[in-house]
Amino acid sequence: MTEIGGEELDSTLAIAKSLEQRVLDKIDAFNARNFDPSSPIFYLKHPQWRVEMPAALSRNELTLSELLAAFQRFIAHCPRYHLRATSFNSTVDVSEGVADVFVDVEASGTWKGIVQRHVTLHYFKRFKGDWLHTAQCTINGVDLEMPNAA
Structure with a gap:
């Protein structure tokens, strides 16, 4: 997939960092309630x-x-709800044009004094030169159908 010390590795790392920043930007927008x-x-x-x-x-x-x-x-029921990314692990396959960004996330504001941990996996695919966010899987986290006031 990549060669250590090669130009492709630099490209792969740059793509991974760019996609990770896009995930962080989405979390920031969510926390700012910018929909x-x-x-x-x-x-x-x-x-x-x-x-x-x-x-x-x-x-x-x-x-x-x-x-x-x-x-x-x-x-609306949990106005203090807030997300924070704690770590990233990204995989980019430039030749196949696919990438995955795995994120550990902490969520607070559902229950007073409790921080929930969950993970999200973001899938990206390159289309005509752009890396498009194609899907996301969130495991654990919060039940959006049953909110509890903080």
């Missing part, structure tokens, strides 16, 4: 983007608009 279509939440999303939340919802897969509507209902 405007011009926010980073919508930046370079594949039109068929989906999120899987197998441990959190009765429905396993949501579109972006469904996810944002669920989060808006949730934060």
Whole structure:
């Protein structure tokens, strides 16, 4: 996939850092409650983007608009809800044009004094030179259907 010390490795690391920053920008936009279509939440999303939340919802897969509507209902009950990325582990395959960004996340503001840990895996694919966010899987986390006031 890459050669140590080679130019391709530098490119792979730069792509990984760029995709990780895009995930951080999305988290910052969420924390700022910036759900405007011009926010980073919508930046370079594949039109068929989906999120899987197998441990959190009765429905396993949501579109972006469904996810944002669920989060808006949730934060109406838990206005202090906040996300913080604690670590990243990214894999980029330049030749295949695919990348995964694994993120450890802490969520606070659901229950007073409790921090929930969950992980998200963000999938990216290169289309015509752009790395589009194609899907996301969130494991554990919060049940958006059953909010508890902090």
